[in-house]
Amino acid sequence: MTAGGRWPRADASATACAIVLTYRAHRRTILRAFAWYPAVKTFVGSSRGGLCAVCRGLIRLNDVEYDVEAGPWKVRIDVSCYRLFVEEMSDALRA
Numbered sequence: 115m116t117a118g119g120r121w122p123r124a125d126a127s128a129t130a131c132a133i134v135l136t137y138r139a140h141r142r143t144i145l146r147a148f149a150w151y152p153a154v155k156t157f158v159g160s161s162r163g164g165l166c167a168v169c170r171g172l173i174r175l176n177d178v179e180y181d182v183e184a185g186p187w188k189v190r191i192d193v194s195c196y197r198l199f200v201e202e203m204s205d206a207l208r209a
């Protein structure tokens with residue numbers, strides 16, 4: 115990335131490709147970091163509308179959303195990412 119915060123044109127398609135290829139792994143990496151935090155807390159509620167902090171998917175008004183807190187870090191996530199989070203939590207608890 116340049117100092118101006120834009121990707122150089124020649125790198126843009128390669129970057130987009132890499133993002134797609136690493137997308138699922140990236141979601142897992144973020145969620146794993148939360149799942150392995152010793153005192154992680156989760157809250158469920160009805161959304162006021164917004165974007166999932168992990169996949170950037172739309173969370174519609176009144177859809178179920180989850181707040182996951184790990185110390186000073188907090189993410190608001192959708193049901194799909196919460197399912198991945200639960201898988202990571204069960205791995206963390208088995209370890």
Ligand SMILES: [Zn+2]
Pocket residue numbers: 166167168169170171191192194195196
């Ligand atoms: Zn998500």
